[in-house]
Amino acid sequence: MHIPDGYLSPSTCAVLYTGAAAGWYSALKRLKRVLLSRVIPLISVFAAFSFVVMMFNLPLPGGTTGHALGVTVAAIVLGPSGAILALSMAIAIQALFFGDGGISTLGANCFNMAIVASLVAYASYRLIAAGAALTSRRRVVAAAIAGYLAVNAAALLAAVEFGIQPVLFHDASGTPLYAPYRLSVAIPAMMIGHLTFAGLAEAVISAGLVAYLQTADPALLCGTSGVAASDAGIAERPAARSLPTLWIAIAALMLATPLGILAAGTAWGEWSPAEMARVPPAQALNSPQSVPSGLQRLSNLWTAPFPAYAPSFVRSRGFGYLLSAMFGVGFLLAVSLVLRLLLLRHRRREYSA
């Protein structure tokens, strides 16, 4: 699955380098929140481990052999961020030191095999093994399925990258300049081998490793391997540092609310009875000819304090929008604070009991 130089166009490589760089940046940022001195040796050793596992010539059912990626076990033990970096390092060393996989396609290879495969493996393992005990058989099955899906997701992505080349990059005579097969050929050609052998190899090694760890070192399966619990899949909590960003985003959105004045007319289907009577013919398509009596009757059931986001005591329409936004956000915050207090009180009572 390592794409060598020359199969993908430079623009495809650039796009995939950008995608991979975003993945690396995000993973490194998440891991930096943990103790960096702990993370560096762990990622390094895991990258080396993945590299060695890739060399294993695994015997598969049917008498053939295959090579695994080792991405699934990295995602299970390290979490997605750790797995992304560990696999990327292994792939980079393969390209830069052993010449396996290209330099221009390094971004594509990392995007497929390190980023997408790690995320697919992690998500599917978490989903299937959710709620299972550490020594449960379901975890072994989950690892096998996660490995199979991860490798095939990476292969499918590589096939799509190959398949779009002849469509996008060909000369005037129609000669493809890079990988020559369209999606209709590239996808089946790539997937047959991965659905049968490569996916199976990853499934075998992932299931075997999880089964081994369940008896030999179960601590590694519960995310106590040194990387933060959040990264190992125990608890995903939003970081405290993201709160200021959230507040800034809310403030920006509130300031932008007067933009709603620029929109002409009323949103389709949100008419008041008076507006409905004036609906233009283009909008009135499929709408009733006269105002329904039920709508007429129920429209006065509740009178909003800020009708149409314009409190009666405010003259400026823009300021009215802003005031409505502030009131709405403040009201929602107050409700969530009250709910939080009630929940905390309930929990305290449970603990004291």
Add this chain to the structure above:
Amino acid sequence: MKLGFLEATTLQFARALTRAMLAEQTARQPGLLQSLDPRVRLLGLFMLVLAVTLSRKMTVVAALFVLAVAIAVLSKVRIVTLATRVWLVVLTFTGVIAFPAIFVTPGHPVSALGPLTITEQGLRTAALLILRVETAVTFTTLLVLCTQWTHVLKALRALRLPKEAITILAMTHRYIFLLVETASQMFESRRSRTVGTLKPEQQRHMAARTAGVLLSKSVTLSNEVYLAMQSRGFRGDVQVLSDFHLTMWDYCGLLVFLLAGGIAIWMGR
């Protein structure tokens, strides 16, 4: 003779170690690429790979291939090594992929092979793909063979790669050899204790257990390295020594690389 699982995996490890040793030996020999600053080597060869991938004309890619061979000869890289390690492997691998394109690519028919029609566009795309991959992989291999790993890391640092990433790359490289050696010894010891032929289920079981033991050893190793780093005062701030100095020769080399790449990109439009 068909190799068993133990023999095949042990052979893989041995091949990896041999290739790494060969690269280190070649990198220490005097030669054209070796005489240039690693940053110039990395940037220059990357520029040529970029030119290879950007060129749309086969003649330009062929000219770049000739340039790659000339650089290899001047850098004391054996042509036999390139032929067996790169050209033959790429020809086999890419050839298998490119061969059906001769028939399935729509275009002007030039010949027929039974019910299959060979098209002009098919022949051109297959030839261009093989030549392009051969040339690009030759340049990449020249970088690998003519640059010591420590120099590659320093060059990457000069290109503003994060220090943390450089440290992880350096440590990974070191532990790869340790783990390859450990795994190789585990397989050798198992091989010496195995009589007869193992069933496929037993082989899979053994592979998983070996990988498991290796994983446990890896985690123990990372803990030990962490404690060693702590005891030496490491607090997460990575220091990288960068003692490269560009000379006039390096500037000339960089200029030649950039010119060659630029001309190839311009002519290959």
